[in-house]
Amino acid sequence: MSKRARRSSFPEVVIERETDTEESSDEEEDEVELENDVVEADEPDVEEEIEERKREDDGDSSIADKKGKGKAPITISLKKVCKVCKRTGHQAGFQGATYIDCPMKPCFLCKMPGHTTVNCPHRVAMEFGVIPASRKRTHSSLDYVFERQVRCGVPSIKPAFVIPDEVNCAVIRYHSRRVTCLEFHPTNNNILLSGDKKGQLGVWDFGKVHEKTVYGNIHQALLNNMKFGPANDGTVYTASSDGTVSCTDLETGFSTSLMNLNPNGWQGRNSWKMLYGMELNAEKGLVLVADSFGFLHFVDTRASSKIGDSVLIHKKGTKVVGLHCNPLQPDLLLSCGNDHFARIWDIRRLEAESCLHALPHKRVVNSAYFSPLSGSKIVTTSIDNRIRVWDSIFGNLDTPSREIVHSHDFNRHLTPFRAEWDPKDSSESLVVVGRYISENYNGAALHPIDFIDISTGQLVAEVMDPNITTISPVNKLHPRDDVLASGSSRSLFIWRPKEKSEVVQEKDTSKILVCNGKGSKKFGDDSDNDEDDDDDFGDGFSSKKGKKPKHKKTNIVIMPSNSSKKKKT
DNA sequence: ATATCATGGACCC
DNA sequence: TGGGTCCCCTGATA
Secondary structure (H helix, E strand, C coil): HHHHHHHHCCCCCCCCCCCHHHHHHHHHHHHHHCCCCCCCCCCHHHHHHHHHHHHHHHHCCCHHHHHCCCEEEEEEECCCCCCCCCCCCCCCCECCCCCCCCCCCCCCCCCCCCCCCHHHHHHCCCCCCCEEECCCCCHHHHHHHHHHHHHHHHCCCCCCCCCEEEEEEEEEECCCCCCEEEECCCCCCCEEEEEEECCCCEEEEEECCEEEEEEEECCCEEEEEEEECCCCCEEEEECCCCCCCEEEEECCCCCEEEECCCCCCCCCCCCCCEEEEEEEEEECCCCEECCCEEEEEECCCCCCCEEEEEEEECCCCEEEEEEECCCCCCEEEEEECCCEEEEEHHHCCCCCCCCCEEEECCCCEEEEECCCCCCEEEEEEEEECCEEEEEEECCCCCCCCCCCCCCCCCCCCCCCCCEEECCCCCCCCCEEEEEEEEEEEECEEECCCCEEEEECCCEEEEEECCCCCCCCCCCCCCCCCCCEEEEEEEEEEECHHHHHHHHHHHCCCCCEEECHHHHHHHHHHHCCCCCCCCCCCCHHHCCEEEEECCCCCCEEEECHHHHHHHCCC
């Protein structure tokens, strides 16, 4: 009790010397256990003790003598130490399902010093975790023009957003590594393609749930991007960190390599080229693909070979992570990368330094997309935890027209977060993006998927499922249906609006597939009687944080990986 | 319950 | 500019 009271009286940043009696009695106990080996005299304060330990580590002579007397060196942990800043007096980490930030670090959400996530103004606000920065140039002449001449053409009542907020079906541990990208089939409404870190390509008919295929022979490393062939929707183009672009027939899995940037194999990391962003130009029959050294390459789809010279489009030696062509003017190319810029190019006049606009960011830009219908807006996701909206008509592109603070931190073990447009939203304002930071939902730490109205900066909806305890960085909204596909770790989820899914659920009873041999072993015995399988989804769902999630009754079908995946090699 | 690891980018000099 | 070091809300596996 006294500990807690004292902590709450702390100033936010300063840590006082440890003089608390209760704490020091703890220390003494520890020291007794340590046989008074290291700290004997007057109680030094903690920092001094740490110093002493350091000196010991460095082989300070007097301590070394002590060691020489046969006593084993002892590392003491007098107090609980913050795992983030290694100081005492506080601890960062989960308390139940709530994460306590280290007060010595800048806010984990907005990156500003002086407060933590718990009392971050961007979290305390109504929008809860998402708040817009104030609009720039609020009374410019452009705004006046917009209000007078354009607003009247825009329907005054925005159509209500339909949010797919309930998991309708899923494949648990579909992939053997984390999902890196998702793509809906352009004509078949129930087909979802997924790429993973290993380079495998998944084809899933989520209408039939069980119909799924994994092609494992296309790439050797991360499948970073894919696009359907514009002329033939039975083929898909893929770009990978193995440095190749492939074209794969979805029926047969037969795949041809169109380009290989590492023809001589592994020559060290300084020369190994990886492909990230990819885009198609149907008109010209081109695949545009960008590598990890800042270069853009062209592949002729008809000749199946690289053509033309590569062009440096981002700072030399930095990764270009995203490419997107303007939906109305396909010659306009948007690129983004690790040099903290998103850039707009005209591919008809493309050469180094020829970019039309450079959109500066504070950190790496994970993604940059033109708005899907008019192409007049741009949404970028940057690892400074901000989503930026740039307006090419009503803004000057020098500064974003809006910045939205949103938790989507970089983590080397996660697929980078990307805010994705809703292609069905005629107002071009709805965006979906996964959230990194967790929230305590009835005792479970969950990472929701956020729907943000970028015209207001407001959080329209946050969707989560108590059974999805992992972060969902990969999300895609269906081009025609009210469906959200999300990739979370190795699993895929299909979300639909609640009412609709309940109707469907009555008809079809097997909505969740559990793959992977180990998972299936645990549940293999129950696989036949899917009447009362409401205990668990599979061990991919077991929660580390907080209490085990309780959830509604769901039917589970367990498919051992070797039988369910017809892996073509 | 707990330890280990995978391994990209920031940041510092 | 390049090498060394650090890393927090992971997630799978031992």
